[in-house]
Amino acid sequence: MTTIKSLEDLKKAREEALRKRDAKVASGTAQVIVGMGTCGIAAGARDTMKAILDTIEKDGLNGILVTQTGCIGLCEKEPIVQVIIGDQPKVTYGKVDSEVAKKILKDHVINGKPVADHVIQM
Amino acid sequence: MKAIRSMVLVSSDPVSIERGAKEVYQALQREIKEFDLENEISLTMVGDVGRHEASPLVIIYPEAVIYGPVKEGDVHFLVEEHLYKGRIAAGLQAPVRELSGKIAWLSARKGTLPAEQRIVLERAGIIDPDSIDDYIIHDGYQALAKALTQMNPEQIFDTLEKAGLRGRGGAGFPTGTKWRFVKKASGTKKYVICNADESEPGTFKDRLILEGDPHAIIEALAIAAYAVGADEGYIYIRGEYTLAQQRLHRAIEQAREIGFLGENIFGTEFKFDLHIHSGAGAYICGEETALIESIEGKRGEPRARPPYPTTNGLWDKPTLVNNVETLANVGPILRNGAQWYRSFGTPSSPGTKVYTILGKTNVTGLIEVPMGITLREVIAIYGKGIKDEKPFKLAQTGGSSGSIIPASLQDTPMDFDSFAKAGVALGSGALLICDEDTCVVDLAKVLLNFFRKESCGKCTPCRIGNQRAYEILTNISEGTGALSDLTDLALLSDNLYQLSNCGLGQTAGAPIRDILNYFRAEVEAHIRLKVCPTGVCPMSGKRI
Numbered sequence: 001m002t003t004i005k006s007l008e009d010l011k012k013a014r015e016e017a018l019r020k021r022d023a024k025v026a027s028g029t030a031q032v033i034v035g036m037g038t039c040g041i042a043a044g045a046r047d048t049m050k051a052i053l054d055t056i057e058k059d060g061l062n063g064i065l066v067t068q069t070g071c072i073g074l075c076e077k078e079p080i081v082q083v084i085i086g087d088q089p090k091v092t093y094g095k096v097d098s099e100v101a102k103k104i105l106k107d108h109v110i111n112g113k114p115v116a117d118h119v120i121q122m
Numbered sequence: 123m124k125a126i127r128s129m130v131l132v133s134s135d136p137v138s139i140e141r142g143a144k145e146v147y148q149a150l151q152r153e154i155k156e157f158d159l160e161n162e163i164s165l166t167m168v169g170d171v172g173r174h175e176a177s178p179l180v181i182i183y184p185e186a187v188i189y190g191p192v193k194e195g196d197v198h199f200l201v202e203e204h205l206y207k208g209r210i211a212a213g214l215q216a217p218v219r220e221l222s223g224k225i226a227w228l229s230a231r232k233g234t235l236p237a238e239q240r241i242v243l244e245r246a247g248i249i250d251p252d253s254i255d256d257y258i259i260h261d262g263y264q265a266l267a268k269a270l271t272q273m274n275p276e277q278i279f280d281t282l283e284k285a286g287l288r289g290r291g292g293a294g295f296p297t298g299t300k301w302r303f304v305k306k307a308s309g310t311k312k313y314v315i316c317n318a319d320e321s322e323p324g325t326f327k328d329r330l331i332l333e334g335d336p337h338a339i340i341e342a343l344a345i346a347a348y349a350v351g352a353d354e355g356y357i358y359i360r361g362e363y364t365l366a367q368q369r370l371h372r373a374i375e376q377a378r379e380i381g382f383l384g385e386n387i388f389g390t391e392f393k394f395d396l397h398i399h400s401g402a403g404a405y406i407c408g409e410e411t412a413l414i415e416s417i418e419g420k421r422g423e424p425r426a427r428p429p430y431p432t433t434n435g436l437w438d439k440p441t442l443v444n445n446v447e448t449l450a451n452v453g454p455i456l457r458n459g460a461q462w463y464r465s466f467g468t469p470s471s472p473g474t475k476v477y478t479i480l481g482k483t484n485v486t487g488l489i490e491v492p493m494g495i496t497l498r499e500v501i502a503i504y505g506k507g508i509k510d511e512k513p514f515k516l517a518q519t520g521g522s523s524g525s526i527i528p529a530s531l532q533d534t535p536m537d538f539d540s541f542a543k544a545g546v547a548l549g550s551g552a553l554l555i556c557d558e559d560t561c562v563v564d565l566a567k568v569l570l571n572f573f574r575k576e577s578c579g580k581c582t583p584c585r586i587g588n589q590r591a592y593e594i595l596t597n598i599s600e601g602t603g604a605l606s607d608l609t610d611l612a613l614l615s616d617n618l619y620q621l622s623n624c625g626l627g628q629t630a631g632a633p634i635r636d637i638l639n640y641f642r643a644e645v646e647a648h649i650r651l652k653v654c655p656t657g658v659c660p661m662s663g664k665r666i
Contacts, residue, residue, distance in 0.1 A: 002380075006389050007271055010388075013258055017255040037329075069250055069334065071334055072246065072247025076486050076487050
């Protein structure tokens with residue numbers, strides 16, 4: 001990582017990071033974001049995360065970016081998983097256990113059909 | 123979060139439902155879609171919003187117009203007139219008398235939206251907290267760059283004062299003024315501390331900020347250090363927050379690597395570094411002077427004040443102590459300016475407040491809303507009403523060190539000054555919502571049990587007073603209280619407030635004062651009739 005010494009450096013770093021992110025979006029990469037705050041983990045987000053990673057490995061899936069984030073304030077609906085495919089709007093799922101996570105991967109990420117039962121209306 | 127221009131609420135108490143509120147709601151959904159207004163209007167079913175004569179009610183913000191009784195057939199006209207053409211739908215407004223009484227709060231709300239407004243939680247739940255790149259994409263460290271390269275400390279203080287930022291830890295002290303005190307204090311070595319010892323029961327807003335957006339706190343601490351002239355900072359974080367600690371450690375490493383911490387930050391003379399100090403489970407260490415003692419390696423007991431930490435803090439040097447949520451507001455204010463910040467909240471308390479909703483509501487969780495929203499709105503809009511449609515009895519604010527808010531005060535705007543005027547405190551932002559099944563004696567007993575255990579024991583009023591108050595309350599709950607106990611309780615509550623050394627003892631008497639003020643009849647029933655009206659207290663006749 002290069003050291004940032006001025007406002008220009010910061011702007012450059014921002015553009016660089018943005019470019020990296022946009023490249024992923026442009027290539028149609030699916031982003032799966034798991035809420036990993038304490039509330040999420042307590043509700044079982046680690047199992048959800050594990051199920052997602054296992055399924056990706058087992059089925060040899062490509063182009064799926066799995067990341068974590070903090071809590072979004074809907075602690076009651078944890079574990080929460082957000083799915084962004086390409087430039088489509090974000091879909092937020094609640095109460096995602098490992099079974100639901102597998103279903104989301106299969107139906108939504110691969111076949112493009114959101115799992116309606118678990119979608120949270122924001 | 124979508125930028126909405128208007129908010130539509132439909133009442134959904136049992137009377138409204140019976141009169142077709144659900145059909146009205148569905149019709150509204152259809153019509154809003156029909157007029158292609160989906161992206162600018164939010165539609166919500168809320169609980170009981172007050173009077174029933176004209177229900178179902180449809181309330182439209184920001185104009186705060188109340189329509190009612192609305193029938194399914196009226197909806198097309200209403201949406202076309204009000205939401206599409208922007209004028210009041212003639213003939214549908216609720217009768218004027220509906221505007222009085224329980225729903226009078228609406229007129230006070232005119233011109234503003236009670237919608238969620240995320241300033242400090244803007245990035246939480248969006249970015250990857252372990253990635254500094256993600257933070258930088260979302261305008262991270264720009265406020266620090268701006269402060270270091272374009273502003274002098276005086277301008278930073280001015281901006282914060284003009285923005286009207288007040289401490290979010292509970293006391294509401296003006297932040298800019300506090301920073302200025304530390305700057306003015308003599309001495310070359312100064313410290314900044316972030317108080318992340320969030321130990322108020324039921325409060326978890328700071329944890330969410332730290333876990334979801336750790337760099338925001340690092341950035342704000344660096345700005346604070348530059349402004350007050352400090353070169354070293356501490357984050358005092360409670361021991362139980364292991365995940366938040368891990369993420370902060372990682373964030374600090376990343377910030378050091380990229381040059382936001384260390385020497386010559388942004389090519390200036392400014393140097394700054396941060397330490398994380400883990401608490402060990404004492405509630406009292408959230409009190410700023412006890413926190414400082416704890417960092418120094420001593421027993422966590424509050425110091426006598428004055429002198430205040432702003433002149434004699436950590437290692438007897440001038441020290442700035444700010445709450446996590448306060449610091450999280452600093453970056454956005456410097457980036458967007460004071461004027462922008464003042465567009466949220468009320469004139470005396472601008473900005474937003476993060477509340478944690480818990481207790482007997484249908485939905486619990488965390489919200490960030492403009493200051494000045496009322497408790498009724500929080501319960502109706504965000505709590506989605508009370509479980510099993512039971513009546514709302516009281517709310518306990520601020521973990522333990524808050525107030526008991528009775529139903530009669532649920533239309534008071536929640537900001538520092540309005541609450542102070544009503545004689546209650548906002549506290550740290552936890553809202554424990556209780557329905558009619560909660561016994562006030564039991565609630566006060568639980569709170570006093572907490573205080574008597576967490577009292578550090580340094581000063582007598584707090585050490586003895588809490589214990590004695592707990593004993594008296596226990597006797598009342600066992601059915602062995604006497605009426606003279608109430609006089610004793612009132613005296614104890616007053617003594618705790620007047621004589622205690624620090625905030626713990628000073629607020630410990632508040633629950634007693636509040637139940638005697640607002641629920642005296644219920645307390646007296648325990649004594650005179652030997653009956654607990656809610657059936658919670660044991661009433662076994664044992665006396666301790």
